[in-house]
Amino acid sequence: MLRTFFADLHIHIGRDLLNKPVKITGSKDLTLTRILQEASRRKGLDLIGIVDCHVPTVQEELRELMATGQAVALKDGGIQFESVTLILGVELEIYDQNCQGPIHVLCYFSNLESMAQFTEWLSRRMKNIQLSSQRVYVSAHELQRKVKELSGLFIPAHVFTPFKSLFGKGVKQSLAEVFLPELIDAVELGLSSDTLMAEQIAELHEYTFLTNSDAHSLIKIAREYQAIQMEACNFSELTDALHEKKGRRIFANYGMHPQLGKYYQSICKHCDGRSFEAEICLTCQKKGKIKGVAERIEELSSDQIEKRKRPPYYYHVPLDYINGLGKKTYEKLLEHFGTEMSILHDAQIEEVSELVGNRIANQLAKIRSGKIGINKGGGGKYGTLIE
Template identity: 55%
Template structure:
C-alpha cells in the first residue's frame, strides 16, 4: 500500500560531536543528533538526506548511534531514527579543466559501509575529506561512474543558482558538457526557481525534479521539500520514486515562491540595486560587478518550442519562520498543540490554528501554505521578504 512521505534531501552538518567544523558556514548547533531530533520531532519529515556523511567524524557518530541503538540500519537502505529515515549523502564540488567549475553535486548511498567506501575513494582526489562541499580533482563523469558503481544516486545540486552550479555561472549551456546524462538520477532546482520556470529547458525534462532546503541551520530544515508516494521510507523506495518506477513518484514539490529566492533577480554585487537584464553598469553606484538572476539565466537556456512534460504540482509554500509576527514562543505553542510543522502545513485547519494563535496569524499561516502571501523580490544573495498584510 502506498503512503505519502515528506522528504528534504539536502541538509548540512555544521559541527561534529567534538565541535569540529564540517560546513564552515553552517550553524554550530547544526549537529547530527540535533538534525535528527528536529526532523523527526518538530519538522515531521519522513526522510532526510544529510549531505556531509562522507566526513570521517560524521561516519563515526552514525556508527556510534547504531551501537547505542539510536539508529537502525534498514535492509532496504537508510538509517531509521524515531519517525525519520536518514539517507547518507555527500555534497561535492567539481572543478577540473573540462567542466570549468565550481559545480556542486549530490551523491547518496544506502548504507554507512558504502558511504565509508566512497569517502575513502574521494580522499585520493580531495585535500580535506573532513569538510563539506569540498573540491574534488577528478572528471565529473569519473565521479558519476564511481557513484553508480557503488549503487548510489547522483543529482546535480541547485542547478541555476550563481557561482557554484551547473547552469548558474553562465559557462555551460548543456549538462552533456560536464556529465553523462545516463548517470543522473534527478535534478535539484534550487531556491530561486520552480517547475514552471524551467518547463522549456529541453534536456532536463527527462529527469525528476527535487526541491530541498540546503539547510545551514536547524530552522531552515524543510523550507523546501517534496511529497513522495512510496510503500516505505527507505533508500530503495526513494530510488524508485526518482525514476517513477512501479507507482513510486514525487507527487508534489513544496518550495519558496522563486521571488523569495536570494538569487532570483539580477542585481549589482556591490550595492544590491536591482537591475534590468541588459544593464552592464549599475545606475546607482557605477559598479560593473553584476550578478545575473536565476530568472534571466533560465530564459537564456529555454527553448519556447520544446514540449512540456506533465509534472506534479509545485506549491509555493512560505516557511513558517518567514511569517511576520510568528515568533519562537508562538511557534512552540503550535508544535505543542499539533505535533509537527508538517501537520500544521498539511493537516490542521485555519479554525484549529486560531484556537492556539491570534486569528490574524492563523490566516497568514493558511496563506503561507497555499502561496498567497505578498512577496518582496530577492536577489544578489539576499532573500526576498514576506510583506505584512
C-alpha cells in the same frame, strides 16, 4: 500499498561528535543526532538526506547510534532513527577542465559500508575529508562512474544559483558539457526557481525535479521538501521514485516561492540597482551585476519544449518567514499541533487563530492559497513577505 512520505534530502552538519566543524557556515547545533531528532520529533519528516556523511567522525557517531540501538540499518537501504529514515549523502564540488566554474553535486549511498568505501576513495582525491562541500580532484565523468560503481545516486545541486552550480556557473548552455546525462538520477532546483521555470529548459525534461532545504541550521530544515509516493521509506524505494518505477514517484514539490530566494532577480554588484541597459546599472551607472536565476533561465530557455506531466509545485513558506511568529509562538504551535508538517498541512486556520491570533493565521491561509505578497530577493538577500 503506496503511501505518501515527506522528504528533505539536502541537510548539512555543522559540528561532529568532537565539536569540530564540518560545514563551516553551519550552525554549531547542527549535529547528526540533533538533526535526526529535529526531523523526527518537530519537523514531522519521514525521510532526510544528510549530505556530510562522508566525514569519518560523522560515520563514527552514526555507528555509536546503531551500537546503542537508537538507529537501525534497513535491509533495502537507509538508516531508521525513531520515525525518520536517513539517506547517507555527500555534497562535493567539481571544477574539471570542462567546467566554466565550480559545480556542486549530491551523491547518495544505500548503506554505511558503501559510504565508507566512497570516503576511502575520496580521501585520496580531496584535501580535507573532514569538511563539507570540498572540491574533489577528478573529472565529473570519473566521479559519476564511481558513484554508480557503488550503486549510488548522482544529483546536481541547486542547479541555477549564480555561484557553484551547474547552470549558474558551470556550463555555457548544456549539462552535457560536463556530465554524462545518462548517469544523472534527478535535478535539485534550488531556492530561487520552481518547476515552471525549470521546465523551460528542454534537456531537463527527462529528469525528476527535487526541492530540498540545503539547511545550514535546524530551523531551516524542511524550508523546501517533497511528498513522495512509495511503499516504504528506504533507499531502494527512493531510487524507484526518482525514476518513476513501479508507481513510485514524486507526488508534490513544496518549495519557497522563487521570488523569496536570495538569487531570484539580477542585482547590481555596486548598489541595490535592479534595472540595467547593456549590463550598465541605471541606478549607479556602473557595469557589473549578479545575474539572477530568472534571467539565467530565460537565456537557457527553448521555444521547442515537449512538456511532461509534472507533480504540482506548491509555494511553501517556512514558518520562520511569517511576520510576527517568534520563537515563543513557534513553540506554542508545535506544542499544540505536534510538528511543522501538521501546522503547514493539517491545522485548521480557525484553530491557529484562536491559539496565536489572526495576524499569523491570516498569513498561513494566504500561504496555503498562494496569494501572499512578496518583496523579491536577489544579490544574496532573501525576499520578504508582504502582509
